[in-house]
Amino acid sequence: MKTDPRRLAAMQRMQQQLGYQFNDIGWLQQALTHRSYSSRNNERLEFVGDSVLNYTVARMLFDAFPKLSEGELSRLRASLVNEGTLADIAIKINLGDCLYLGTGELKSGGFNRPSILADAMEAVFAAINFDADFQTAEKVVQSLFKDRIRTVDFSNQGKDAKTLLQEALQARRFALPKYRIEEQTGEGNEAQFVVSCDLGELGWIGRAQGNSRRLAEQAAAKEAVAWLEQNYSQKNKKK
Missing domain, CATH: 3.30.160.20 (Double Stranded RNA Binding Domain)
Incomplete structure (x- = not known):
């Protein structure tokens, strides 16, 4: 996949913010590829990344709040693992600058659309899992979510x-x-x-x-x- 110098620089910055350097940049490129750009896109990676993310956040909540019930833990996880949160994280690590989008999505501002950013974020977690291993992907998720879990508002039951x-x-x-x-x-x-x-x-x-x-x-x-x-x-x- 051809990558221009500007996108390469943006991808390098994003890896620094993630705290993970890819061994095979192809995994990262696929994670950042929307279906409008290529048939080799991030949809299958998103499927795996969703599982990596949900397990890791569930385990973090389980360890952090031993007195909460299953229902309370589920509500907190739902408040943390959603399109809005993932899009916010993607914006903070400048993921939008790295996306491979088709012409139509580029013109309509797809690089800033929450659903596209969230899907790519999940795909990145899967890409790290395949490029390294699950434990490495887990550590990246933990670093991105630790402050959110530490400051979760119990009085609002995790509601936005x-x-x-x-x-x-x-x-x-x-x-x-x-x-x-x-x-x-x-x-x-x-x-x-x-x-x-x-x-x-x-x-x-x-x-x-x-x-x-x-x-x-x-x-x-x-x-x-x-x-x-x-x-x-x-x-x-x-x-």
Whole structure:
């Protein structure tokens, strides 16, 4: 597979951030190849990488929280192993700069699409497994998830801000929020999104910024949750 100097440099930087240097760069190239680019793509690797990821995070949670029940551990794992988390990690290690995408996906900004980033991230875990061994892949996953597990919020049962906001609004019989992209600048690692969160009948609109649409939405939802809890409680006290 032909690789231009720019992508080679980006792949080298990504390996440094992963803390793993590939022996056979072909494994990494396949993990970064979307089906729109070639029939030899990352879909089969994604299948294996999903298992590597789920086992490793499950084991980390099992060891870190010996008093939690199976149900509690499952909910925490689901909050950590999902498209949003994987896309966030992919953005932080600049994976998007390394992707092999077809012309259509390139034009539509596929290098910044959460689903593509998440799938490639899982494929990278599998690629490390095949290039080295399971223990090595496990160590890479551990290094990427250790801080997230250490700081997991038990009071929210691992739920993200958008889920918490939805539940808070439904509990108070209010309509669900509406998210809108107010501004988008830059591309790839330089991309910035400004997203608004509109609580409709409550008359509150918050805005937040992030280097992906999802991150900006989560930040706006977090502000909305704080506003709702404070102001709705105050209104109740006045009645």
